[in-house]
Amino acid sequence: MKVEQVLHMNGGMGEYSYVKNSSLQGTVISMVKPMLEETITELCSAMLPGADCLKVADLGCSAGPNSLLVVSEIIDTIDETCRRLKHPPPCLQAFLNDLPGNDFNAIFKYLLPRFYDRLEIEKGNKFAINKCFVAGVAGSFYGRLFPPNSLHFVHSSYAIMWISKAPKELVTKAGTALNKDNICVAKTSPHAVFEAYLDQFKRDFTLFLRCRAGEIVPNGRMLLTTMGSIKSNDPLTIWEFVGLKLHDMVAEGLIEEEKLGSFNLPYYAASTEEIKSVIEAEGSFKLQNMEVFNVDWDDYIKKADTKQVVDKTTRATMIAKDIRAVGEPILGSHFGEDIMDDLFRRFKEDVFDYMETHKCQFVNVVMSLIKKDI
């Protein structure tokens, strides 16, 4: 099955929906806010007066409380910048992109009306419906999504670590699974697995940059946040832990060994050096700034909760639900929906023991890029 058909967040409004379980992603966006503000301020100052419409795209927007969060932050910054420069704000056209399986109906029917209502309350009619135009664009960002020179700014958060497919080299021509005990690059993965994933990432990220270079105006900007790795062989990802739980289920005879062997996530957390080298080799963008920040797997829960101490079990439950909201469609389509409850119950029960014996952090890489004017 093609990645595009199974890679999307859990839809609906249920217990395991992305709508109800995406505070990690929201926290990360908030942490990147200063860099977003800096970028939009510079872009806005350079454009004014002149351009009357700032065109931006958020790639991998999903459908949940974060889908319009970046658009809100952009509007705040435009508002502040224009007030300071004593200039009427330009209008904003925002394109929300995700794969075709994303729940765009939810964005249009529920999230967008609320977004406009809040905008009206917070900004009056200065940024309401006549000044902010939102459109949906379905398709893979490993391909062209927009006309030439049509965007001033591209944003993406927690999306480009999802590569276009698991590398085909992970299964040899003879049918041997190279990464049989894992579902992504992990400590126990053989070297060939690292290489295959890195190669796929290089091809995909190069394509990503080339496509965006075609779409962004000269001197236009891009701000990308992705899950990263301090070293490319440092398996700090939470997906490795999901793999361990699947491995346990194989050991207990609940999943066939071959089923696990043949599954690999289209996921690669690159190191800053790997990212830099692709940007340089592709050549269309200048890397203006790159920052790395780590957060413990449960930091975002502790941060969100300032009033009371959240106990370990509650935190484990939240992490399990958040990961389930992201991983269930792709895991369920391969291993079967019927084992998902068991898998994430194990995840929840074991995650704290694991966190006490391993360094469990999300590594976040944020990069600010400028389209070269050549």
Add this chain to the structure above:
Amino acid sequence: MKVEQVLHMNGGMGEYSYVKNSSLQGTVISMVKPMLEETITELCSAMLPGADCLKVADLGCSAGPNSLLVVSEIIDTIDETCRRLKHPPPCLQAFLNDLPGNDFNAIFKYLLPRFYDRLEIEKGNKFAINKCFVAGVAGSFYGRLFPPNSLHFVHSSYAIMWISKAPKELVTKAGTALNKDNICVAKTSPHAVFEAYLDQFKRDFTLFLRCRAGEIVPNGRMLLTTMGSIKSNDPLTIWEFVGLKLHDMVAEGLIEEEKLGSFNLPYYAASTEEIKSVIEAEGSFKLQNMEVFNVDWDDYIKKADTKQVVDKTTRATMIAKDIRAVGEPILGSHFGEDIMDDLFRRFKEDVFDYMETHKCQFVNVVMSLIKKDI
């Protein structure tokens, strides 16, 4: 309940879905094709060389086989024009618009991939994914949908006869329903009903033109097809017949009299004179051309079927399903879903008798407009 929440075509893929019951709308689009070709040819010739991207919007696109039909026809015309002018074709950015209740997921997940596949086969890579970019925009066209000067062409078919709301004057301050036996302007409607509907149409169509004037570039074009009326008091609409069936059900005690009295469709089929007068008064557009063509209610079925004679019952069933696909969400939300089967059974059984005693035609008005360069 707001019109925007209940006015949309029947979703899904079921027996009464718009996907399976929209050949009338498709036939009308095909009949307007020569005017579309003429418009796009002129637009394309005037733009080339220079503009590298033609930006178009289809307002009221719905979600079904017709949703991308106009985009396909536009691409055919661009292709033909550029071949003749020996010029590489510009890229196309097409915005599909409908109310937030429209099934955009169906467009993105099912219709768009098939559209791209067919484009690839028919045009090679000349117009495939790198040359044609489709976005979805949710919102009422009785409001701004796009940034200033951002469109070259706006298309709309069978949409603007749906006005923003049923006129509030149809119920007096004392609570008396003026149009109590009907659901839209009908022969038996009192004069005040005609006036109230016409006033609402004038306000709405003026707003429509003003909004589009803000969005379309100078000398940009607009092609609108709507259900019309030869005279404004000539009740040739199929909705009048739906009203008669509801009236029968009131007489039989199946629907409360007040329930019918309080319901009026947000629907007005204007005469050419009424349309012309609004265009002139609003002032942003020059009316280049206006054509009227009538088709019998079952013409589109007879035309689609060249090989065999479709009997009356089959034709009546098709008309009933087509009208149900359009009207069920708004009728069902007022009268209750449980009476819909009975209503459309009556419609199907009686429609041919009615057609034999009345002049039953869809009146179609097509207008080609040019945005004034002032």
